[in-house]
Amino acid sequence: MTLVVNAHLLLVDDDPGLLKLLGMRLASEGYQVSTAESGQEGLRVLSREKIDLVISDLRMDEMDGLQLFSEIQKRSPGMPVIILTAHGSIPDAVSATRQGVFSFLTKPVDREALYKAIDEALSQSGSAVDEAWRENIVTRSPLMQRLLEQARMVAQSDVSILIQGQSGTGKEVLARAIHAASPRAGKPFVAINCGALPEQLLESELFGHARGAFTGAVSSREGLFQAAQGGSLFLDEIGDMPLALQVKLLRVLQERQVRPLGSNSDIAVDVRIISATHRDLPKAMELGEFREDLFYRLNVVSLKIPPLQARPEDIPLLANHLLRQAAGRNKPFVRRFSTEAMKLLVAAAWPGNVRQLVNVIEQCVALTAAPVINEALVAQALEGENTALPTFADARSQFELNYLRKLLQITKGNVTQAARMAGRNRTEFYKLLARHELDASDFKGT
Incomplete structure (x- = not known):
């Protein structure tokens, strides 16, 4: 048996003595261990820390192990959970495994049986085995952790993925991470911005062209589908692709063959498609600007x-x-932000998202002559960045998100009360929450 060390385990048990003993035992084996003395406390730990596996007692007051498992699956689908109980029975075990609990062990727990269950759960889930695939994604946000868990799981299949998000959120970074986590990782990752080129040039870039296909085509050239053979093709801003080209792209996806411009023969391609957009594609379909079948x-x-x-x-x-990155390139003496400067960064609106943050940090490092970046430099950089207005659609979406979050915070996750305050019925309000991927249960007790 090979233990998957460095994994972060969460232990939940209402017996402090047993919790401490098991925690010390697992920590001595090389695991990072967090503990909680109730299901509710365990959920709070999950909301603020990156956990790879939960080990929970079955019998606990207020929230038992199976109720905790149910809540975990709502918040972090696919999170492996092992249930321990001193009251083990066949019906309990059957109920737990039917609900999706990874393993059900009785107390006193056999050490080797527990280690084997942990090892198998971590190996099958992929948790803590290899984080290199997401090394360029820096986050501790539960929202992002949940997204990354889903991305890692879907990376193992060959299905097409559509990444949505505002400009500057890092859609290409996520696409590269998915490719790195996939079986195609050893093959090319090729990216193209579908809104940056005129139609004929975009078609030539994607599918290639034969010699003499158009003025200036003095030689044949393979397209990006061929360049990405065996790997992944990232179609950024797919919502800006011209309608005529959408038809041709659909044919390629259906037949898995491309026909270069000016050619009479098809070429078989094996490519995984990852696309991205900041546009509302359902709205674009209503307007006839994007094909429903595509x-x-x-x-x-x-x-x-x-x-x-x-x-x-x-x-x-x-x-x-x-x-650290910017200072390492230009000014290694720059060490940190002042407390007030960091408060200003955290309080900023960030309409340009991570891309805007990158620009602000680069400007601060370029202008500082001191090892500590002060509040005035951050304010100056933010003022320069904020002169660029977001699009109307992005601004409206951001307002909706902030408004919904505020309502849920005020009502502590009570959807009926929040819908009433918003002047919407519950069905409409749930649709709004779904559109912005908000879970009312995340706000209970806040």
């Missing part, structure tokens, strides 16, 4: 990156990471 081909799995403002806990982490 949308469903691309949107087999949808991943939505939350805006930076929705995950303020990531701002200090990102800011310090970007500071």
